[in-house]
Amino acid sequence: MEVTASNFKTVLPEVEKAIENCTFLSIDCELTGLNIEHNIKAFDTPSQYEKATNVFKQQSYNFFIFRRPVNRNIPDQRFLCQTSSIHFLISQGFDFNKLFQEGISYLxxxxxxxxxxxxxxxxxxxxxxxxxxxxxxxxDMIPVPDNVQPFIDDIEKQIKAFFEW
The missing domain is CATH 1.20.5 (Single alpha-helices involved in coiled-coils or other helix-helix interfaces)
Structure with missing residues (x-):
């Protein structure tokens, strides 16, 4: 399941429950979600074995994480990448638009x-x-001269009208 900023809050309880109930947890912070090999077998994944049905169960969550600047108090993060890595990811169908537009921001x-x-x-x-x-x-208050007060009042009305619009 893809987890982005738009569905993070609704998916989070499901992820927390899956973590609480899991036998084994694996986190891949590099290339999660790329399907290079299509012939994946049950023993190739970190799944829970169910004896009654003779199968493994697994849940996958692909978190698109892209840090956004919060404000000037927290510096804008810089990141580096190799063009060969970008090329590889694109060739495997990685969606950079989704990453940059819908990525989950964090601190x-x-x-x-x-x-x-x-x-x-x-x-x-x-x-x-x-x-x-x-x-x-x-x-620290600066007194407003009487002859300027109408101008200040007009600006204040315009700002209020702008926010009410």
Whole structure:
């Protein structure tokens, strides 16, 4: 089963259940999903043997993972690839459009913690600003001259109309 950003949330519980119930788990982080050999036998896959039916069972999930930039607080990731690898993957029918358009984005643990901290700090600053603004004690506030206030009000209306549109 192909897992992309569009179906990740719905497929995740199934994947978690498969992991909990499996006898053997294998993760291939390189070329998962390429069908080079079409004559795969039951003993060629890491499957669970069922004595009653004399077969192995297996579940495969192909995760298309492509990291997207979150914002300027987390640097845009660079990646390198060899043209021979790209050529090989294309010759085997790998769908790069699906990878780049529908790939599941992610953060590593360090980036996630940094991102959460930045969000919390931003929220805290906004709350402090809002609190100090309501008390009239914010020294960072720039007073708007009376002759400019109509212009500011007009811009504010345009922005609100844009977001409501």
């Amino acid at each position: 590593n643990l360090s980036e996630e913690n940094t991102y959460k901290t930045n969000i919390e700090e931003t929220y805290k600053k906004r709350m402090e600003f809002t609190s100090s603004q309501s008390n009239g004690t914010n020294s």
